[in-house]
Amino acid sequence: MTFVQLIDCRTSRFDEMNQLMDRWVEQTKGKRTATHDVIGKDRSDASHFIEIVEFPSYEEAMRNSNLPETDRIFQEMVALCDGMPTFTDLDVVRDEQLYAAGARRFFEALGGPEVPSFDGLLIEDYHDHDPANEQDVIGLDAVRREVEMWKSGFDFDFTIDDQLTQGDRVCTRWTWRGTHTGDFMGIPATGKRVSMTGTTIHRCAPGGKLAEGWWQYDRLGLMAQLGVLDDLEQ
Known part of the structure; x- marks a missing residue:
């Protein structure tokens, strides 16, 4: 204890x-x-x-x-x-890392059956940095469109492997698992069960909502599992 x-x-x-x-x-x-x-x-x-x-x-x-x-x-x-x-x-009989809990709820919402509203989780002008995107994703509407793109291609969920907090930052190490059920970036559904690992650092606003996010994940490994790299090598 x-x-x-x-x-x-x-x-x-x-x-x-x-x-x-x-x-x-x-x-x-x-x-x-x-x-x-x-x-x-x-x-x-x-x-x-x-x-x-x-x-x-x-x-x-x-x-x-x-x-x-x-x-x-x-x-x-x-x-x-x-x-x-x-x-x-x-x-210590209770130790609740409130910022970390907010990040956990965010990943739980991402893995839900529908595109979440994010109203209680993200600030209105939330700013997402993803090196796979040419432009940053800014605002709730843009975040919903990004999530909708992923959900149109995969039935997926997240497992939280680790979390660290420092000040207003929460670092989450996660594993993503999904089934390729629809078109994703021009790749027709394969029905394959795929997975990838990644890390997201969130900056939290006063009150606990997430204000900014920085993503790093194995997108190349995902493409390999979908067979895209095999097509390129031929």
Whole structure:
């Protein structure tokens, strides 16, 4: 179970404390078990700071605390604080990456039986970058036309293999599987079951809707499965 520790402190020497944390990161390289560290400053009290440190589990947090470097840095941190810091230990009982959830809903909608409206998923002037297209796809109407082109050629769905989030970006690694049921880019239906892998990076707008997307996928491999490359080689 993911474990989070909140460190609540007051200091008028934050620049020094920041440098101290940089030293801890350097000195514990390859040994620390913390996976994420965030420091926030109270907007109503410039001397009030809360550090949020995330670990894979409570046991890993204890391993981290027992590092001699951690103990040394902690003693120096206390000396920079206006009073003794307080600690709150939390077992994480819910962890919902909201931007990632929005991207998952987008891929689920793409794999549905009909062309989705995308009204609750994409902003009105959504901007799609696909190297297979001569021009970027911009706006909901253009996105629907693009999806309609794919759906006219394939009965398909997506499997989410991996997702990573950073700030307002969500990176999704996916596998696409489809049956070639109709004309696609001038290629008549073959009935073949095909697949390809790809990665999409989405930029999310405040509120959670997707605002921009960058696609990379194995379109050449798809064409090979459809037999197009065999025709070119003959």
